[in-house]
Amino acid sequence: MTAPRLSHLDAAGHAVMVDVSAKPDTRREAVAHGHIKMRAETLGLILAAAMPKGDVLATARIAGIMAAKKTAELIPLCHPLAISSVKVELAPDRAGEGIDITARVRTTGPTGVEMEALTAASVAALTLYDMCKAVERDMEIGQIHVIHKSGGASGTYDRASGS
Amino acid sequence: MTAPRLSHLDAAGHAVMVDVSAKPDTRREAVAHGHIKMRAETLGLILAAAMPKGDVLATARIAGIMAAKKTAELIPLCHPLAISSVKVELAPDRAGEGIDITARVRTTGPTGVEMEALTAASVAALTLYDMCKAVERDMEIGQIHVIHKSGGASGTYDRASGS
Amino acid sequence: MTAPRLSHLDAAGHAVMVDVSAKPDTRREAVAHGHIKMRAETLGLILAAAMPKGDVLATARIAGIMAAKKTAELIPLCHPLAISSVKVELAPDRAGEGIDITARVRTTGPTGVEMEALTAASVAALTLYDMCKAVERDMEIGQIHVIHKSGGASGTYDRASGS
């Protein structure tokens, strides 16, 4: 049995974009979560600004969608992918302490789209930070993880709840 | 006294890139923190791969530096900035549960560089996720916040320790 | 019968990149038209500059071709596409009042290339504006529309002549 090793390094430890030319195209999906924590007053301002015609949540959704398309430009060893769909959802968390972000990405291709979903969630969170930073500097972005992944040889992954 | 409001929305609630044309150029710095949590075995692989000539940490550092330069492309209402320097540092955290990321950005200009520092930290974390995802899917990126900011009219900010 | 609705908004009115993962790859083509109106003297300068070795029309053609490849970066909800060919043609209009622009784009994929053709025509026109603006400020870009589209489930479209 061989030990696990980092797939993005060759035998000499050098970074490589791993070869996916022998992998078939399959339909794939990944869903990532993220969160931005803020004071109740800051959250109140966002929700008020999201009232009729306010652009604050729309701006973050669009930034997340556009970032998903830029993933291979940002992450050095990611493969460029023809993304089939992206959806970014934002909602206040249950505790009233911030915004939950869910990014869902689909493709038909030889590699998965976890990185695209994680990038969309991260950039949506950064965009919320940017729009609220004049009001609060203590916000914190966190809980960025994959919650679901399907398609491809490695099968379906669902993050254990509570983890 | 006026209520605080989101500076990136105009009176109608529409997204705008706020006007900084009347603000003088000053020297500014921002430092952001980020973290990626992983199993001890995954962390061990990274640290082993970072051994002589291994590219894993270098790849994340460079991805963070290059992402800082892309901030205004990613965050819709960010101003383009002539960045003077970027440094991204990675180190195992004290608990042995992941990697701490520190991104320091400087500029001379009319706006601050928090978003550049936060973006560098986020993309460095995403790059580590990408390189380790074949080994562990449960990693989580978090603790992304500003720890220091100086320069400009709003003065120096240092995040309260422990927050 | 359901009312028509905007396909790029979900039921809540939120922007989404629509899911094309179930659509088959087919060969597709779109042709867009654009126009830039200018004074006869400005047009004369362009045509003189386009004389042997002058780069003015070549610059606009190349800008249009390169912009077609950037469409998914510019238009938030556009899908990235593997473009098979782009051709941008420029010719003085019949009235001698400007330049007619025709952009033809082909792909084999799950979505059409109207946006790529329209973007190529628009950026070719903007490039002509840029190169002539020191001579005339009153130029106007217009008549940007799709004149032909084929491939895909929605069939062939040809714009009614005279419209």
Add this chain to the structure above:
Amino acid sequence: MTAPRLSHLDAAGHAVMVDVSAKPDTRREAVAHGHIKMRAETLGLILAAAMPKGDVLATARIAGIMAAKKTAELIPLCHPLAISSVKVELAPDRAGEGIDITARVRTTGPTGVEMEALTAASVAALTLYDMCKAVERDMEIGQIHVIHKSGGASGTYDRASGS
């Protein structure tokens, strides 16, 4: 007296990015207009979709703002500029036949921002086209011109009304 010539071509007719290194930084502004024409029913759908929380106009505004920042990437001979502000406004036209677009851009620098304003207006129009194309294919983008420009050696320009 010398004849006017195209400033972006050298004496041999070759494209060059003109030298602005001797020009001082001044505060500059440009405002551009654009228009997209559509059927009354399509316009009705947009306005309905822009109702509380609908993202359609927000998406076009943000696309226009982000495109302003990409101008020097799109227009081959444009200088990169540190944009100070961008605002994109969208409103139904008086005749009820489409949407009027106004893009206002400011900078402090050695060259003007007409191209940034025109690019913002064009890409906002293209984004509206993209979001409505499933409903109407006959839309036409037009009336893209500069309506105001100030700052720099060439003085203030205001487009003659009615032109």
Add this chain to the structure above:
Amino acid sequence: MTAPRLSHLDAAGHAVMVDVSAKPDTRREAVAHGHIKMRAETLGLILAAAMPKGDVLATARIAGIMAAKKTAELIPLCHPLAISSVKVELAPDRAGEGIDITARVRTTGPTGVEMEALTAASVAALTLYDMCKAVERDMEIGQIHVIHKSGGASGTYDRASGS
């Protein structure tokens, strides 16, 4: 028999992105070589800096990989391609006068990847230049050529050795 002509120009001599929509997807590979010449002392500094944990070669490798993904943005008439893998190798040359660069790129698609391999080699060389320019200004980049190409209708090409 027709004379050879440049495939990227149409009959009028105008630049076009040639139509590949009728070409089938096949697995393709290209390998390019490049070289940067420098003084023995500069080479010594690089090799010392590449010692345990030094990022100098890693930075050039990653820059080359990321540049391969940007080829269609840089080369006006190149087709966008879904790259399957990229590997950039750097080694001191036999004469001790510089660094040899080898870039290997694979795809499954309708066109070859020579330009991607050549771009990766060129940008890796430019990155080495950048990192060493404070020490030596006389470095020279050269020997950039294709050494192997396979896949597609035109068959396998191997550069004659010694050429």
Add this chain to the structure above:
Amino acid sequence: MTAPRLSHLDAAGHAVMVDVSAKPDTRREAVAHGHIKMRAETLGLILAAAMPKGDVLATARIAGIMAAKKTAELIPLCHPLAISSVKVELAPDRAGEGIDITARVRTTGPTGVEMEALTAASVAALTLYDMCKAVERDMEIGQIHVIHKSGGASGTYDRASGS
């Protein structure tokens, strides 16, 4: 006396974007040279294609100019710069064995523009390769070096002739 070291690595050997925030803005210029070698017949085709209205040399010039603006995106540790001018000149070499490329870039800023000039020359050469590769595969890009640099604390550099 300290030994020379690579300025883009910190004391630990990690890549950093060096801090230029204390350096004043000065007017700077750099000129780079490049060359592409080809068979006489290929050169003849280019020169014929460059005849009245042929776009081949214009495409390479424009690609070089646009690449200069992308330098900080391509070279990981390069600072973003407000380029004041770019000029790319192409001419058959004296021996009739290829094309000589000269790229001249100017800025007013805290760092030099050698990398911008070298990048412009490299991408112009790659673009010529792309347009001629269907005719000749054995072309070789070389002789990429800085021939002149002025401005900034390090003073004027002129490459020794014949080197």
